[in-house]
Amino acid sequence: MGIIQWSDRFATGDKSVDEQHKELFRLVNKLHDAMKQGKGKEHTVPTIKALAAYVVKHFAAEEALMERSKYPGLAQHRKIHEDLTGKVGVLLADAQAGKNIFTTELSHFLADWLRNHIEGTDQKMVAWVTSNSTARAAPV
Numbered sequence: 001m002g003i004i005q006w007s008d009r010f011a012t013g014d015k016s017v018d019e020q021h022k023e024l025f026r027l028v029n030k031l032h033d034a035m036k037q038g039k040g041k042e043h044t045v046p047t048i049k050a051l052a053a054y055v056v057k058h059f060a061a062e063e064a065l066m067e068r069s070k071y072p073g074l075a076q077h078r079k080i081h082e083d084l085t086g087k088v089g090v091l092l093a094d095a096q097a098g099k100n101i102f103t104t105e106l107s108h109f110l111a112d113w114l115r116n117h118i119e120g121t122d123q124k125m126v127a128w129v130t131s132n133s134t135a136r137a138a139p140v
């Protein structure tokens with residue numbers, strides 16, 4: 001059982017965005033399970049590295065969608081993305097430097113951030129995009 005489960009309440013209306021969110025859920029669950037099972041850094045560091053890389057690709061896909069559709073909330077939404085990208089980058093750097101960042105608080109933070117961002121920010125964005133343009137997100 002993971003820390004975050006997909007359900008229809010997270011659906012945005014854009015198939016690619018939803019697929020990318022599912023992959024983020026999978027990576028957060030993988031990180032959480034590795035930490036819970038007390039797996040060593042050889043498991044946790046590659047997982048947080050994969051998560052950091054996928055976060056960057058996914059945010060780029062969303063931002064391209066917002067640019068193509070001329071979404072008026074782009075700058076604000078991008079700032080929220082940059083904030084998380086920065087946090088995940090620090091986590092990865094700390095993990096690679098051998099610091100012990102792997103606590104269940106971290107996976108709870110990531111899971112809460114994703115839930116809140118999807119329900120509070122992404123759904124609003126996709127609703128606007130789909131009713132104001134024909135743009136759809138690219139798969140990642």
Ligand SMILES: [Fe+2]
Nearest residue numbers: 062117121122
């Ligand atoms: Fe977003």
